[in-house]
Amino acid sequence: MPDSTVYHYHNPDTGDHLASLLPPDHPEMVCLQQGSHDTQTRFGILGLLAAVLWFPLGVGLCLLDRRVVCRRCGLLIDDGVCN
Ligand SMILES: [Zn+2]
Incomplete structure (x- = not known):
């Protein structure tokens, strides 16, 4: 058992x-x-590229591609695109 x-x-x-x-x-x-949660903010690679290539407008896209995850358990706390 x-x-x-x-x-x-x-x-x-x-x-x-x-x-x-x-x-x-x-x-x-x-x-x-x-x-x-032990939160950590991550920016997606597409958002970072957009921020660099289309500065300053791309910064807005970078923020859209932002995700907040928990460093400890890996839970996705804030999926930037959905907000
Ligand atoms: Zn957690």
Whole structure:
């Protein structure tokens, strides 16, 4: 029989209780327990090219190509194009 330990977590942000099979040292669970993500802003290569080639108008395109990801769990927090 496989060992299926269920871990219980408490989200400090929302106060939600959560049961998960992921261990406490899993990146996603570390983020959950801290209530925040280790965010990093990345600019897409197309946006950077546009910013250089069509300066200053391209800077707007660069911002559209911006993505905010979590360095720890890799979650995409802000997909610039959709906003
Ligand atoms: Zn995260």
